Amino acid sequence: MSSARLRAWQRAALENYQQRQPRDFLAVATPGAGKTTFALTLAADLLHRGVVERVVVVAPTEHLKIQWAQAAAGAGIPLDPSLAGSGAMGGDFRGFVVTYAGLAVNPTAYRVRIEHRRTLVILDEVHHAGDSYSWGDAVREACEPATRRVALTGTPFRSDDSPIPFVTYAPADDGTLTSVADHSYGYGHALRDGVVRPVLFMAYSGDLHWRTRAGDEINARLGEPMTRDATAQALRTALDPGGAWIPAVLTAAHRRLTEVRRDVPDAGGLVIATDQTSARAYARILTEITGTEPTVVLSDEVGSSERIQEFSAGMESWMVAVRMVSEGVDIPRLAVGVYATTTSTPLFFAQAVGRFVRARRRGETATIFLPSVAGLLAHASDLEHQRDHVIGRRITDEDDLFAAEAEMLAQAQQDAGAADDLLGTYQALGSQASFDKVLYDGGEFGYEGMTADGDELDLLGIPGLLEPDQVAEVLRRSRRTKAPAPRAAEAEADVAHEKRSELRRELNGLVGAWHHRTGEPHGVTHNRLREATGGPPAASATAKQLQERIDLVRRWAVRASG
Numbered sequence: 001m002s003s004a005r006l007r008a009w010q011r012a013a014l015e016n017y018q019q020r021q022p023r024d025f026l027a028v029a030t031p032g033a034g035k036t037t038f039a040l041t042l043a044a045d046l047l048h049r050g051v052v053e054r055v056v057v058v059a060p061t062e063h064l065k066i067q068w069a070q071a072a073a074g075a076g077i078p079l080d081p082s083l084a085g086s087g088a089m090g091g092d093f094r095g096f097v098v099t100y101a102g103l104a105v106n107p108t109a110y111r112v113r114i115e116h117r118r119t120l121v122i123l124d125e126v127h128h129a130g131d132s133y134s135w136g137d138a139v140r141e142a143c144e145p146a147t148r149r150v151a152l153t154g155t156p157f158r159s160d161d162s163p164i165p166f167v168t169y170a171p172a173d174d175g176t177l178t179s180v181a182d183h184s185y186g187y188g189h190a191l192r193d194g195v196v197r198p199v200l201f202m203a204y205s206g207d208l209h210w211r212t213r214a215g216d217e218i219n220a221r222l223g224e225p226m227t228r229d230a231t232a233q234a235l236r237t238a239l240d241p242g243g244a245w246i247p248a249v250l251t252a253a254h255r256r257l258t259e260v261r262r263d264v265p266d267a268g269g270l271v272i273a274t275d276q277t278s279a280r281a282y283a284r285i286l287t288e289i290t291g292t293e294p295t296v297v298l299s300d301e302v303g304s305s306e307r308i309q310e311f312s313a314g315m316e317s318w319m320v321a322v323r324m325v326s327e328g329v330d331i332p333r334l335a336v337g338v339y340a341t342t343t344s345t346p347l348f349f350a351q352a353v354g355r356f357v358r359a360r361r362r363g364e365t366a367t368i369f370l371p372s373v374a375g376l377l378a379h380a381s382d383l384e385h386q387r388d389h390v391i392g393r394r395i396t397d398e399d400d401l402f403a404a405e406a407e408m409l410a411q412a413q414q415d416a417g418a419a420d421d422l423l424g425t426y427q428a429l430g431s432q433a434s435f436d437k438v439l440y441d442g443g444e445f446g447y448e449g450m451t452a453d454g455d456e457l458d459l460l461g462i463p464g465l466l467e468p469d470q471v472a473e474v475l476r477r478s479r480r481t482k483a484p485a486p487r488a489a490e491a492e493a494d495v496a497h498e499k500r501s502e503l504r505r506e507l508n509g510l511v512g513a514w515h516h517r518t519g520e521p522h523g524v525t526h527n528r529l530r531e532a533t534g535g536p537p538a539a540s541a542t543a544k545q546l547q548e549r550i551d552l553v554r555r556w557a558v559r560a561s562g
Contacts, residue, residue: 007195010038013183017042022182024149024166026126029185031154031354032196036068039122039150040075047077047094052120052147055079055095056113058103058139059124063305065097067330068124072097095119100128104138115145126151127347129164140165154354187357191468196357197366198468201380201439202252202459205372206245209429210237216524217429223372223436225508227522231373232342233426238371239274239340241281243431249338250282251289252435252460253369257317257336260464264364267335267464268311271320272352274341282340283320294318332358335464339370349379363465372436380439435459438475441468445475503546510553517560529553 006014013027029035046052055077057068069081083089083096103110114121121143123129129139143149149166163169169177190196205223210233212218220226220234222245238245253269260267271286273279276298286294295311297304297319311319312331319331322341334356339349356366370376438445438459462474511525530536532552535545 006037006041007034008193009183009185009189009195010034010041013038013185014042014045016183018045020182023147024151024168025182026151026153026167026180027183027185028153028181029183030187030190030196030357031351032358033154033185033190034195035124035152035154036071037075039124039152040072040077042150043072043077043120043122044075046120046148052118054114054117054119055122056110056119056143056146057095057097057122057124058143059097059099060128062099063308064124065099066305068097100135100139103142104135107138107142110142111145114143118147119145120148120150121146123149123151123166126153126164126167136162136165154350190357194362195359197359197364198441198471199353199357199380200365200367200462200471201377202256202367202369203372203377203380203436203439204245204249204252204369204433205436206238206248206431206433208234208237208243208245208431210234211427211429212521212524213426214521214524216521216527218524218527219530223374223377225504230522235342235371235373236426237428238431238433239278239342240428240431241278241285243428245431245433246282246340247285247289248433249340249369250285253336253338253367254286254289254317256367256369256460259461260335260365260367261317263464264333264335266315266333268316268331268333269318269336269338270331270334270355271318271338272341273320273322274343276322278340279320279322286318286320290317292317294320297321330358331355332360334358335364335366337366337368339368339376344373344375344379346379346382349376353380363467365462365464365466365471377439381444440475441472443472499543500541500546503543503550504541507546507550507553510550510557514553514557517557525553 009029013029017025027035027038029038043052043055047055055072057065057072057079059065059068065081069079072079077095078093080089080093080096083093083098084102089096098110113119123139123143129136143166151164151166163177164179168180170180172178187196191198203223205221207219207221209217209219212233218230218233220230222234222238226234237243240246250271253271257267257269271279271282271294273282279296279298283294283296295307295316295318297307297311298321308319308331312333337352337356339352341348341352343349353368356368368380370380459475462471466474508522511522511529514520514525515522529549529552533545533548535541541549
């Protein structure tokens with residue numbers, strides 16, 4: 001590919017490489033920016049100049065092996081996507097593509113191949129080399145003899161302490177080590193260049209009801225302050241296909257997709273599910289909503305890659321998948337997404353959003369529907385922030401909002417049988433969805449009193465083709481459509497809201513102290529307080545109700561001390 005056809009960032013990265021000619025090079029570029037094109041252009045140059053004789057690409061998934069081979073063929077570099085470690089490579093190929101998992105099966109065999117010829121190794125989405133020590137060790141063992149290595153990633157690096165092979169780490173003032181990219185091209189820069197689409201995040205809250213493994217029934221509102229465990233269970237309840245939350249959000253998402261398709265007829269939607277059971281259930285709900293069966297992609301089923309390719313090239317409205325399309329898979333026509341998975345890490349979130357941001361023409365806007373959960377909203381607001389891989393820092397609870405829930409589920413599966421008889425099981429009992437707010441360009445657009453039949457539909461009907469500044473103007477006008485309250489009443493409402501916020505903070509602090517004293521879960525304590533004093537959950541309780549609960553938990557503490 002001619003450098004004249006490259007984007008500005010690709011030319012700058014290529015010039016950087018050509019000036020320095022490093023053995024190792026890390027390029028961090030936002031999803032949809034064109035990392036594959038950059039790497040293949042660089043590979044063609046190194047092959048042409050005789051610096052290398054062979055190209056090896058290590059990719060995360062089997063589908064991406066095929067995608068890389070097709071892209072490389074288009075660049076004049078035939079790569080074998082089916083070569084096994086000890087198999088024979090045809091003479092027509094200039095190299096091969098292997099997955100990280102495949103490399104780990106027999107790293108020594110791949111090492112022999114790489115050291116036999118002067119080889120360029122391209123490590124696609126290199127953070128996968130830290131997914132487990134076995135993968136990282138295999139990459140280091142097999143690729144160490146390479147003449148040149150180019151590492152690519154489009155997402156924030158991991159939050160663990162597993163160093164990624166062939167990535168440079170620099171010491172920071174706090175004693176940690178931070179990954180150093182040779183060239184970076186973030187989402188904010190790409191958005192200004194028109195390389196990626198702007199993204200609207202439609203956040204949905206709602207009332208939820210579930211039973212814990214301890215047998216306690218909890219009522220809560222999604223997005224209100226809760227413990228980490230309660231937040232995880234609230235999200236699971238919202239995403240349960242048996243409740244009303246998922247059908248309501250899928251209905252809203254389909255309305256949005258229908259509006260977008262007025263301007264972009266081939267626009268598609270993607271629902272990202274937690275597991276295969278949920279994916280199939282979501283597909284049935286979408287069929288009822290739309291009258292058409294969506295494409296369902298399950299990674300362990302034969303033909304999954306073919307279904308992705310058919311959907312990418314077709315006109316169908318919806319695809320439902322688990323994790324297979326969360327990273328690297330190129331479906332440029334995706335315009336509407338539903339983030340219906342409990343996976344909450346910045347890494348996975350950025351990978352998922354990356355499926356929707358690739359720009360085809362100016363004016364296309366992506367819309368992603370997501371639960372109104374603090375961690376996910378923070379990721380959405382922080383989309384333009386570039387994260388590096390930090391080794392040696394203290395891991396906090398916020399690094400993975402649902403780590404405790406994942407650990408609990410794993411333990412439950414491991415102890416299946418007698419343990420379930422003793423502890424009971426979590427059960428979603430019901431859910432309702434309500435529109436919360438829109439997040440766009442780091443800002444929030446929304447107001448109390450939005451109605452599903454009016455204001456929400458106005459936002460779902462934003463035209464499918466708008467420039468980024470036009471989107472912001474539409475959102476600002478939408479927020480101003482409510483008639484302003486009289487100044488005195490508005491001031492009074494502000495005071496009342498602040499008073500309730502102070503009381504909620506005080507109540508949450510006392511409940512936290514009671515938890516440390518007794519070990520009783522926060523949610524159980526809140527439920528006991530509600531039963532004793534009456535009224536709704538703390539999130540929507542009046543100041544009087546909150547004060548009654550504060551007084552009651554204080555009396556409990558006095559009696560416990562006496």
